[in-house]
Each structure stands twice: as C-alpha cells, then as structure tokens.
Amino acid sequence: MRCMELFLRNRSIAVLTDQERERLEAAVAERRRLPARATLLDRGEHLRQSTMLVTGFMIRYIDDTEGRRQIVAFHVPGDFVDLHAFPLHVLDHSIATLTGVEIGIVPHGALKRLTAEDPDLAQKLWGSTLLDAAMHREWLFRLGRLDAVGRVAHFISETNARLAAIGYSDGKAFGLPINQTDLGEITGLTAIHVNRVLRMLREERICTFRSSRVEIADLPRLEQIGQFDPTYLYLENRSADPASPLGEENSNG
Amino acid sequence: MDDPRNLTPFEVGGKAVAEEGLVLLDGPDGIAISMTPDAAEETGTSLIAAAREARDQLAPDG
Numbered sequence: 001m002r003c004m005e006l007f008l009r010n011r012s013i014a015v016l017t018d019q020e021r022e023r024l025e026a027a028v029a030e031r032r033r034l035p036a037r038a039t040l041l042d043r044g045e046h047l048r049q050s051t052m053l054v055t056g057f058m059i060r061y062i063d064d065t066e067g068r069r070q071i072v073a074f075h076v077p078g079d080f081v082d083l084h085a086f087p088l089h090v091l092d093h094s095i096a097t098l099t100g101v102e103i104g105i106v107p108h109g110a111l112k113r114l115t116a117e118d119p120d121l122a123q124k125l126w127g128s129t130l131l132d133a134a135m136h137r138e139w140l141f142r143l144g145r146l147d148a149v150g151r152v153a154h155f156i157s158e159t160n161a162r163l164a165a166i167g168y169s170d171g172k173a174f175g176l177p178i179n180q181t182d183l184g185e186i187t188g189l190t191a192i193h194v195n196r197v198l199r200m201l202r203e204e205r206i207c208t209f210r211s212s213r214v215e216i217a218d219l220p221r222l223e224q225i226g227q228f229d230p231t232y233l234y235l236e237n238r239s240a241d242p243a244s245p246l247g248e249e250n251s252n253g
Numbered sequence: 254m255d256d257p258r259n260l261t262p263f264e265v266g267g268k269a270v271a272e273e274g275l276v277l278l279d280g281p282d283g284i285a286i287s288m289t290p291d292a293a294e295e296t297g298t299s300l301i302a303a304a305r306e307a308r309d310q311l312a313p314d315g
Contacts, residue, residue, distance in 0.1 A: 145282065
C-alpha cells in the first residue's frame with residue numbers, strides 16, 4: 001500500500017485531491033517496519049521528521065512518575081501520528097507501536113516546502129492536526145464523565161467508526177490486536193476492571209472482544225452506553241458503505 | 254433550580270463489587286477505580302467519617 005493511501009480518507013474536513021496525495025507521497029523519504037511494543041520516540045525529543053502510519057496500530061502515551069502509563073491517543077492506519085511536531089519541533093509525549101507497523105517518514109524540510117508552495121494542502125494538513133485535537137477533547141470527556149463501561153463502549157464505538165472510514169471495519173466487526181492492559185491504559189481502568197466490563201458487554205449481547213477481534217451485536221446500544229456522537233470525527237458519510245475493505249492482512253495490523 | 258450544566262454533588266452513591274481479589278468502584282459520575290481490600294476499607298472508613306462530619310455541618314446548631 002502507498003504511504004498516503006489512507007490519509008484523511010472519508011473525512012469531511014479535508015478532501016485530498018489525487019494531486020495532493022501524490023505530492024505528499026513524493027515527500028516520503030523512507031519506509032520503515034517496526035516490531036510490536038517498540039518505542040519510536042520519547043517525550044522531549046527534537047524531531048526533524050513526522051511519521052505516517054501505513055499499517056498497524058500505534059499509541060501516544062505519557063507515563064507518570066511511577067511508570068504507570070496513560071495512553072493519550074490511539075492511531076490507526078492513515079494517521080499522521082506526529083504531524084504536530086512539524087510546527088512544535090519537540091514532542092511532549094512518547095510514541096510507541098502496539099502491533100508490528102509500517103511507517104512512512106516525512107522530513108520536515110519537505111513539509112515546509114509543500115506547505116509554502118500549496119496553501120490548500122497546508123490547510124488540509126492543519127485540519128488533520130485539528131482532528132487530533134478534537135479527538136483529545138473527546139477523550140477528556142470520556143475519562144472525566146463516563147463510568148467504566150461507558151469508557152470502554154466509547155472507545156470501541158470510536159475505533160469502529162475510525163476503522164470503517166478506512167475500510168478496516170464493516171461497521172460491526174474489526175481486528176483489534178491489543179490486550180486488556182492496553183485497553184485499561186486507554187480508558188484509565190485496571191485490566192481487571194476492563195475484564196469485568198467486557199464480560200458485561202458480552203453477557204448483555206452488546207459486543208464481544210476476543211482473540212484480537214471485536215464483534216458488535218448491538219451498535220446503537222453500544223454507542224448509547226458510550227454516549228458516542230461521531231460529530232468530532234468529521235466523517236464524510238457515516239451511513240454510506242465503509243471504504244473498500246482492504247483485507248484481513250491489513251485489518252489485523 | 255440548579256443549572257444541570259453546573260457541577261453539583263451526586264445524590265446517588267457509587268457501586269462497589271469484588272472481582273479477583275480487588276474492589277472495583279463504579280460511579281458516581283466518572284469514577285471508575287480498582288482498590289486492594291485494605292485500600293477499599295480505608296477509603297470506606299474515611300468516607301463514613303467525612304459523611305458524619307458533613308451532616309454535622311448541615312445541622313442547625315452545627
């Protein structure tokens with residue numbers, strides 16, 4: 001798959017033209033594969049390039065002084081994981097892989113030339129970072145307002161919607177190769193608490209999360225429990241068929 | 254009448270359950286924590302003591 005194939009796919013805020021996608025593709029200096037559970041960048045690092053996630057799943061996280069981790073962002077294929085580092089230069093969080101991944105490296109020099117030459121593309125890249133900010137606001141809401149089952153239901157609903165936009169979910173089932181500890185670090189719960197919530201969702205026939213796969217039996221109820229309103233994801237047309245499925249190979253990262 | 258947008262104290266308590274040797278507390282609101290039995294007992298004792306003190310503060314002569 002090309003590095004920029006899924007970037008901003010099916011998002012209403014910024015529709016990339018074929019030419020813009022080609023220009024971004026040409027800015028990729030290197031493709032790299034990384035193993036699962038590897039830290040790519042540490043908090044405080046100065047960056048001269050940004051990372052496009054091509055396949056697999058990554059996270060942004062902050063550890064507390066005792067080493068306990070809060071995952072502050074979950075990245076799916078097509079995400080420009082640290083585009084915000086282009087203007088910020090220094091990373092204020094760490095970045096790691098959850099699964100084996102393939103990434104595209106885009107030097108900031110190339111981004112500088114692109115944004116200087118093409119204001120429309122610059123605005124779309126800006127929009128991409130604003131989309132990240134919108135998700136951070138929603139994650140704040142989730143952690144501050146929702147109970148345990150609500151937090152998990154919200155994350156599953158959100159991930160389903162994001163993966164459907166890139167063809168990795170059919171709207172009811174998708175591969176999610178993370179464990180209950182990861183889910184706990186995303187939702188601010190212990191693994192045991194996550195386990196209890198998942199059991200409740202399974203027993204009530206709302207959804208199951210088993211063997212790295214989520215199957216949603218009752219999407220309206222799941223979204224209701226999670227108070228999930230996808231407005232903040234700026235999806236192009238959520239009711240339409242998901243983007244062309246990209247196959248099992250990619251759906252599991 | 255209270256504006257529901259303002260943060261107000263909760264009138265319904267959270268629910269605690271035991272799971273795999275831990276105490277899980279859900280609610281009220283966005284509370285969702287796991288504690289060891291000792292930490293849960295300590296928290297419960299502290300909550301009861303604070304509840305008594307809060308009631309005294311509301312008493313007419315308090």
